[in-house]
Amino acid sequence: MPQLPDDLDAVAVRTWCSLALEALGREREEIDAINVYPVADGDTGTNLYLTVESATAAVEAVFAAHETGSLVAGRADAVRAMAHGALIGARGNSGTILAQLLRGMAGVLADGGDAAHLRTALTRAAAAARQAVAHPVEGTVLTVATAAAEAAERAEGGITAVVGAAYDRARTALAATPGQLAVLGRAGVVDAGGRGLVTVLGALLEAVSGQAPKRTSWAVEPGMPAGPADDCAAAEGPAFEVIYLLEARDEAVDRLRTRLDGIGDSLVVVGGDGLWNVHVHVDDAGAAVEAGVEAGRPYRIRITHFGADRVHAQAEPAQRGVVVVVPGDGLAGLCTEAGATTVLARPGEPPASGELVDAIRRAHAREVVLLPNDATLRHTAGAAAEQARTEGVRVAVIPTRAAVQGLAALAVHEPDRGFDEDVVAMTAAAGATRYAELAVAERQSWTMAGVCQAGDILGLIDGDVAVIGSEVPATARTVLDRMLSAGGELVTLILGEDVPDALADALAEHVREGYLAVDTVVYRGGRQVAPLLIGVE
Structure with a gap:
């Protein structure tokens, strides 16, 4: 040796x-x-x-x-x-x-x-x-x-x-x-x-x-x-665990420690050089996050309700669950209401396979459908599925490439039918949904639609730049026209945090006037990468 x-x-x-x-x-x-x-x-x-x-x-x-x-x-x-x-x-x-x-x-x-x-x-x-x-x-x-x-x-x-x-x-x-x-x-x-x-x-x-x-x-x-x-934890402790990464200066973190120590317990703040990981148990999760906002920029925020976890630990696993990766907190709330377990993908911070495995476990189900909603997460989702399978969970990954495809799949999900039948139906719904998004060009570059300048509005259809415009409303209308020229029955609009409701109203009116029998639904995505996401089914 x-x-x-x-x-x-x-x-x-x-x-x-x-x-x-x-x-x-x-x-x-x-x-x-x-x-x-x-x-x-x-x-x-x-x-x-x-x-x-x-x-x-x-x-x-x-x-x-x-x-x-x-x-x-x-x-x-x-x-x-x-x-x-x-x-x-x-x-x-x-x-x-x-x-x-x-x-x-x-x-x-x-x-x-x-x-x-x-x-x-x-x-x-x-x-x-x-x-x-x-x-x-x-x-x-x-x-x-x-x-x-x-x-x-x-x-x-x-x-x-x-x-x-x-x-x-x-x-x-x-x-x-x-x-x-x-x-x-x-x-x-x-x-x-x-x-x-x-x-x-x-x-x-x-x-x-x-x-x-x-x-x-x-x-x-x-x-x-x-x-x-008196060395041990009280039988009845705080209801929530709050964890987040925080970009902040040392002096702001010192004040944050003092504030969080006053409203919770199990406080651990680690890191340095401007980046910190904050962990605390509290009854008021919102106050813990607000304290982070006052100290700096919190992100990758995770809030766990201990009571819910204990109920899950004692209950029989559900037959089937759905795990969805979403680009904004508004969509996270929407998917949670639909019964899905969500993983929030922050701009420039795609979830790791461990986060997806953790979400599969939190779904507490024998069978799980995983919707990555991003083409770049294909291998990550596959690795998470393999890990979960070793733990006895049956997992199917539907290769959704955008949030609107994930919503379409979730809309047809029926946990009472057979697993394979459900996966086929969800895959078909996702595949029948074309997707687009509006983005702001960061620099001059060549695209399939020509040369764009920094600040131009880009309309991407199915992942490729198809339209270059100077303002969001006109670019969005052009993108919709191109997508609907191939037909469609339902348009889904997901608005970013700073996009006014008036834009959704104007685009819905544009669809009503130009395309008979095409319905429009609007959701608020919250903080998300793109100001506008579009789906056409």
Whole structure:
């Protein structure tokens, strides 16, 4: 067996991420099952998996960028990508803390990957994670991280010895958590977040040593002696979990921490350099988001109702569900009312496969129809479907390329008929819907309709520029005329956030006057990429 280099280089970081993702994939359900703190919602393992999946994807992107060039991916690029990927993909309390741990390590490992740097990295990570949590509690992942760091500081030898010592001490600390936190002792479980960290450290040990650590059973006798009851979460906590990414200055984030700490609990704010991940449990989700707006620019906002999740966890799965990717919050509300589970795609931020897998799980159904509504998401949706199938969910991906096609498919969805029959009907409805959108040209460029200048209004039909105009109303009328020249029975208009209702009224009147027996429906899309989306069925 070749000797492993005693340095955590870029390849070792890549291997670590891959092994951690694989290990969390195996143990996700077991970790979910023991999740009782801070909220017994059974998602710690899933959140850790999705966080590491995002970190892994970021590292893979670094390696892919170097494959076509002469340069080799460096350790600094790899560890920074890992930390950034975890930050933007962090889920839940546990995932957010893990993101801060990785960020703390990356700040040191970017300068070196030997044993001395690794000792400092683990110490810096544990301190950063504690600082990110508003009210640290012992018997949690923070305790496990601190114990691992202390063991690493005392360890002698190379990186394998340092990581081995940290891993062994983390396991010992994890086994002691039921005696530190009353809710764990009563339930007879170790801390779920701490167990996830042990899994991640075990993957690091395998990456540097070449040998996988033995799996451990973490069974605990229920009702064992535990720490004071006031250390545990109250039986009735806040109703909502709110998570968002935030672009803001440090001083604004300090004020945000103070405000959120006053209206909620389980507050964790991680990040830096202008980009932050905010996690909090509150009763007033709107107030938490408004606080983010006052601090900077929040996006990728996720709000989870704990009560709804607990009901879902106890109920029998539905026979069939639909997951829809939508480009605006207005459409998200519309699809939710129709019974679909939605994933919001922000401008320039397409959802990762992990987000789609998470949505499939949230659909809580044995059969799921996935509507990506974007041609560029075809492979992402396919990967999500494959992952969900390994978990026993039957998934069909309908290759919708626009939101209007997704709406057409959702309109004919009938969960009471056979799965294959339903998928065929939805696919046919989507395929019979032509789609268009209006966009503003950002720069001078060549198009299929000629040369456009910055600021021109572009009318794209089925993905190609077909019309170049100077104003939205006239361009929209021309696009409609071209689409309806081939026939149609129904026109769907989806208005962007800043588009006035008068435009929809004028276009509906244009259709009524020029095309007999063609109906028009109008929806508000909210914040979306295009000012106007058009569908013709």
